Amino acid sequence: MKAESSQKVMAVIGCGVIGSGWVARALAAGMQVQAWDPNPEAITGLQNNIDTAWPALVRRGLAEGASRDHLHFSTDLDEVLEGADLVQENAPERLEIKQSLLASIDARVPNHVLIGSSTSGIKPSELQAQCHRAPGRVIVAHPFNPVYLLPLVELVGGQHTDPALMVSARAQYEQLGMRPLIVRREIEGHIADRLMEALWREALHLVNDGVATTEEVDAAIVYGAGLRWSLMGTFLTFHLAGGEGGMRHMLEQFGPALKQPWTRLEAPELTPELIERVASGSEFQAGGRSIATLEARRDRFLGELLEVVERYWPEQEGLGGRI
């Protein structure tokens, strides 16, 4: 089915796990989706992935007028890009493939249409390099799997991007029900994947050194720190670990541990400037709430979370308490 005039149209380029996730999210948000893949059989995988996603999206609540039928698949790039209000590229993570595909897209769509790339690691200026029409509107818009449920999308502009464009980009992804994070500076892996890669590499070392199995590493996350990480990141968590003194006290107490070989990743020097930046940032996040208030809030959340997650832990599935 092609677009009705009142609906926003999203063109999704590449229909693997991530592309399919964008399709499902956009359909649930009430958009018309035009999906492209060079492989005509990709429609089967795409439909399977929507099958997986749809029950969760229905439980979350569909937007008015949302329908799985508002999807048009084609292997013809021109057909898919026609009338698109937003283009999302999900090609394999190889620079030459993305550069050439983005150049083709840039050449075909009007200058005002945003082109987001789902790249997890490539810098936007590299993505813009072969675009000649309006390279600045080619930005990184990096989502997280499953794209149809996780709200984070990292938005990163490149050297040709007007900062004002990022504000309108944020609004467009908010319309998809997401929580866009505008990244200040281009770096490989943006922000989230740098953090995830640090964890992943340390986990690989632990398995490689025979310290733990994959299962034990996962248990060490899931039953401990992982329970906090859906509410508080590493900074707010450590702000609470400092007791009444918050992050400032925590840095005093545990700062010296940064010199210890607790991971293979070397820590930065805790200069007065870095301490100030970290402590005042954490205090800003606390928003004037006392540690006791933050603790009570955390505990109410954790109680509710444990009620949910305990129903999903392995023994509920007859797998035994495996740690």
Add this chain to the structure above:
Amino acid sequence: MKAESSQKVMAVIGCGVIGSGWVARALAAGMQVQAWDPNPEAITGLQNNIDTAWPALVRRGLAEGASRDHLHFSTDLDEVLEGADLVQENAPERLEIKQSLLASIDARVPNHVLIGSSTSGIKPSELQAQCHRAPGRVIVAHPFNPVYLLPLVELVGGQHTDPALMVSARAQYEQLGMRPLIVRREIEGHIADRLMEALWREALHLVNDGVATTEEVDAAIVYGAGLRWSLMGTFLTFHLAGGEGGMRHMLEQFGPALKQPWTRLEAPELTPELIERVASGSEFQAGGRSIATLEARRDRFLGELLEVVERYWPEQEGLGGRI
């Protein structure tokens, strides 16, 4: 109030944030707690911390006969250790302090009584070094804040520890409602803190380099990967990212990215042995369930989690959507 004969007695040594957390957990589990701190005024902080913890513990459900009154505080170590079935040490994280305190405890309690240390980083063999009576029962039992809610406790034996002891240690911490993870080998930071430190150091670098504020780093965790980490660790997560091919496909596709500078932490070489260990480990965790089954389970969980966590996100507290 001192112990009644039918109740298990836990001696908690040191009453800061972590010690208080153990006290609250043990009281809620229906135990008698004998708490020691060298500072007589520590009782005030301890009571405040129990005040914070108790409502959450009541919501979770107290054990039969559990009462806040089953607490006896003293600055006299002999008095607190008398009759203890389990001793938990929570002194400041300095080797000389812990060694001397643990030696005093070891000299005072019968050989069969387990002595756990909450140390986040010190190896158990170092903790045992000055214990002359029964050093093997001095082990690491490392919990996570808030101790009264998070179920993970890492158990690590030292060079004097009989492996059979670890099995009974596990049972004792299970009686406190915890999920003990027996760590195979002594390393600084055990398992969980190595992972958390890797994330923390990368986060500090991002702030230090001006790439992100503390708030942006936390948002990059909370709204994305953090939502998955209370259900699945990094291995099972990546097993699902691989589509039908699971972890094996994922390593093929993203293995080369390990050579890229996505974090300052160098990755291990992806040898055939490491690939096999990681892939077969992830497959064991999947427990014969297909990727589609795992995805459906993840999505049901995430839907329920989002319902909970959305009520706690900053805008619910008038702080605005801050990313």
